[in-house]
Amino acid sequence: MxxxxxxxxxxxxxxxxxxxxxxxxxxxxxxxxxxxxxxxxxxxxxxxxxxxxxxxxxxxxxxxxxxxxxxxxxxxxxxxxxxxxxxxxxMLAELAAACVLLMYERQIEKFIDEDLKSGLQKSINDRKNVTDTDDWDTVQLTFQCCGIHNSSDWLNNVPKSCNNPGNGTRYWPKGCFKKLQDAFENNLLNAGIGVIVVCIIExxxxxxxxxxxxxxxxxxxxxx
Known part of the structure; x- marks a missing residue:
């Protein structure tokens, strides 16, 4: 008892x-x-x-x-x-999502790349000037990246979140898609451990x- x-x-x-x-x-x-x-x-x-x-x-x-x-x-x-x-x-939903990510990795990367382009174009159209902020600025400031592949994706409306104060170049050299890929690959073990811990708790x-x-x-x- x-x-x-x-x-x-x-x-x-x-x-x-x-x-x-x-x-x-x-x-x-x-x-x-x-x-x-x-x-x-x-x-x-x-x-x-x-x-x-x-x-x-x-x-x-x-x-x-x-x-x-x-x-x-x-x-x-x-x-x-x-x-x-x-x-x-x-728990079933988490395991199913993990299986889908592993089985359809290439298709998901292609889908994300195309969708990011649509999202960035929408952000360009919605911005009145480079001082406006949205989700893109949060991602670019967090991962120190600019655009999808580089700053040219923003055309002539590059936001301030792309500015790189650390060296002579004006904008962050890498695009956010590559940065997100690198972050995912570098933290794959940690993500796997996190999923296992969550499943154990559940x-x-x-x-x-x-x-x-x-x-x-x-x-x-x-x-x-």
């Missing part, structure tokens, strides 16, 4: 921490949506700009962790099984919730 209580309160604590983190990500997404102008880098994924992505991730983390926290605290079978199902679906969450679920069923407490 003491082990089950320890399991219950451990699950409550972990889910409470995730709830706070999810709420913080959710808040950052709302702040960015209300304070910054965004244009889609990938027009085919128009809704998935930085602000919307943080907003959606925050909602998912907050809702799932709230179910786990309340289900463990109240020992509610409905909430615990809902928590288990949501974690299982999330599996542990499912095991904890199912253990509590079975204990409540054997206790005859039913659906409260």
């Amino acid at each position: 003491s082990c089950l209580k320890c399991l219950k309160y451990t699950m409550c604590l972990v889910n409470f921490i995730f709830f706070i983190c999810g709420a913080a990500v959710f808040g950052i997404g709302i702040y960015l949506m209300t304070s910054t102008r965004f244009s889609s880098i990938l027009p085919s994924l128009q809704a998935m700009n930085i602000a919307n992505t943080l907003f959606i991730i925050g909602i998912i983390i907050t809702c799932v962790s709230f179910l786990g926290f309340l289900g463990a605290l109240k020992e509610n079978r409905c909430l615990l099984i809902s928590f288990f199902i949501l974690l299982f679906i999330l 599996v542990l969450g499912m095991c904890f919730s199912m253990t509590l679920f079975c204990h409540i069923s054997r206790s005859g407490l039913g659906y409260k």
Whole structure:
């Protein structure tokens, strides 16, 4: 019985921490949506700009962790099984996305390259002057790149985020597509470890919730 209580309160604590983190990500997404102008880098994924992505991730983390926290605290079978199902679906979605990335790497690179061109052209058309900012500026400042392949992609409307103060050249020499590729390849091991860690956390969450679920069923407490 003491082990089950320890399991219950451990699950409550972990889910409470995730709830706070999810709420913080959710808040950052709302702040960015209300304070910054965004244009889609990938027009085919128009809704998935930085602000919307943080907003959606925050909602998912907050809702799932709230179910786990309340289900463990109240020992509610409905909430615990809902928590288990949501974690299982999330894990399947992550594994499916990883498999798709590995199987269709070349096709995805070609699609991203073409979509980046459409997104950059849209950004050029939307900008009134080089001082306007959007998602492109965030990417270029973060990765110290300019355009898709180089600064010529911006034609005569090169934004200030392309400026390279570190040497004699005016703009960052590398394009963002190459920089993003390099960043992905250099952090492939870390990304793989991150995915494994997330999956382990999800599996542990499912095991904890199912253990509590079975204990409540054997206790005859039913659906409260």
